Amino acid sequence: MTEPGTEVSLREYGPAVSVPLSAEAGRALAASGILQNATPDPGRIGHWLLRAGSRVGAVRTPGGPVVRIMPKTPVSRLFFLLGFSLDPARAWRDSREGTVDTGAYDDVVPALAHAVERQIDGALRRGVLQGYQEVEESALVVRGRLREAEQIRRHFGRTPPVEIVYDAYTADTAENRILRAATERLLRLPDVPGPVRRRLAHQRVRLADAQPLVRGQELPRWQPSRLNSRYQSALRLAEAVLRGTSPEHRPGGTGPLTVDGFLFDMNQLFEDFVTVALDEALREHGLTARMQDVHHLDAAGLVRLRPDLVVRTRDGRTPLAVADAKYKVEKGDGLLNADLYQALTYATVLGLREAHLVYAAGRRPERFHEVRGTAAGPDGRRMRIYQHSLDLSSDPARLLASLTHIAARLAESSPHPRS
Incomplete structure (x- = not known):
């Protein structure tokens, strides 16, 4: 059996790895949902096959190993996506790597702990907010x-x-409670380097007058203002730690076992980045965007649709285009036909002439499919489904330029003649 304190390294969407695990620890991992697959290895008694999906970071099972999941995307780029999603106005003005300081760390948890500690230190530089x-x-x-x-x-x-x-x-304010809770959360994680852990402990002392949060309760609410402006970047990152993670999983049927750790869901992170970036760029065209707008496929309203982003006119009344983010590689071999069917459904229900799919990678930056049997518009074109591919390995400025181009495409759209 794997001894507590040992480590297992997996790669996002990488091959399954056979790991010696107790049945109890294996069941805890399987029930937690943090891996794409965790099953007993039929070829090796006492081993489990572990395969990572879209979640990256590190988790620890009592009685089992620390499971570290490395992202395909460079960690510095991952945190650029996160920083932009949390604070687009700042990142749009400054598209350099440094919007979230990850230090020299190239693993998710060390980089996150360093980034949060640096943000908190900057927020408290002029004293604790009261x-x-x-x-x-x-x-x-x-x-x-x-x-x-x-x-x-x-x-x-x-x-x-x-x-x-x-x-x-x-000093017992909502802002300080959130920063203290994020600090304490990070101090419980595996993989936090010693120097960062010591600095986090120092920040916890500085925030000692704020009451600790009760686990399981909603985070306290805060409103951006002139008084807490120096706290805002730190607060957004701290909330990402407390809200957008996999903090503790208590799988049913495993008794007191817990799986403790921090994980980013790359699917959600990519979707957030794409929709926030498109929303920001569309404002330059005088258009509005609604994220996760709810619609229905059927007249009875039983089948719900939630496209990632619906572009509308300035008054918000008329839909112009629809876009969906896909954290996968765009391919031309028909394997992603389901995505095209989904986009076609969105366009049909919304009465649009275009639908757009945005992929994390692909063979070509842009391609489109013209849908047979649809009415032609004034320009003679039938309904089109566009497939756009980003290059997450490119520098942030080029990545944002690609999304600006996609936003311009969306802005050129117009309703279908029948609407």
Whole structure:
């Protein structure tokens, strides 16, 4: 059996690896859903076949190994996609690699821990943000306002304590709670380098006046403002740690076993990046975009459709084009026909002349298919389905230029004659 503390390295969508695992640890991994496949190896007793899918990062199973999943995309580029998705205005102005500082680390978890710690350090450089919070408590003296209903209910006819409510100027704010929670989350992860771990522990001390978050509860809400502007980049990255991860999986039937770790879903990250970038570029054309817009295939409204992005006129009333992001390689051998059928369905339901598929890689930057049996528009063209391919290995400026070109294509679209 694999001893606790040992490591297994997998590659995103790579071949399955036979690993010695206890039945308990293997079942925990299989039930967690973090791998594409985790099954007993029929050829080797006590071994499990592990194959990674779209999730990258590191997880740890009590009693089992640390499973590290390496991305196909360079880590620096992965964090550019993340940084753009979280803060497009800043990244659009500055498309260099440095929008999220990952240091010299080329693994996901070390790079993430370094990036979050650097962002938090920058946010706290001018001191810990404080704000007014409403406090309700029992006290021996009156401070603030008397809570009359509570006073009567709890202490009717008695002398102090009194039930009061007042506004306290404190560091226990939503912003500081989120930063503290992200710091503590990272300190529990495998693969965090020693120097980064020490700096994270220092940041936790600086945020000690913020109350810890209760696991399982929603994150506290915060509103961007002039006062918390220096916190905003750190907050967006911290929320990505707390919300957009695979923090703890408690698979059914495995008792107290948990799978603890951090994982990016590359499917979701690519979709977020493409739709946010297209939305930003479409604004230059005076158009609006709706992400995950809900529509229905049938008149009864039983079959729901949710295209990644629907382009609309400035007033938002008329759909012009539809786009879907696909974290896969565009091929010309018919293997991705299902994507074309999906795009055709979107265009038909929305009454559009075009649909667009955006792939993470492909043989050609752009190609299209003209759909037989569809009515021709004023330009004599039938309905078209475009397939666009990005090159995630290219530099950020070129990657954004490719999406600007796709946005221009979307902006040229017009409704189908029948609509």
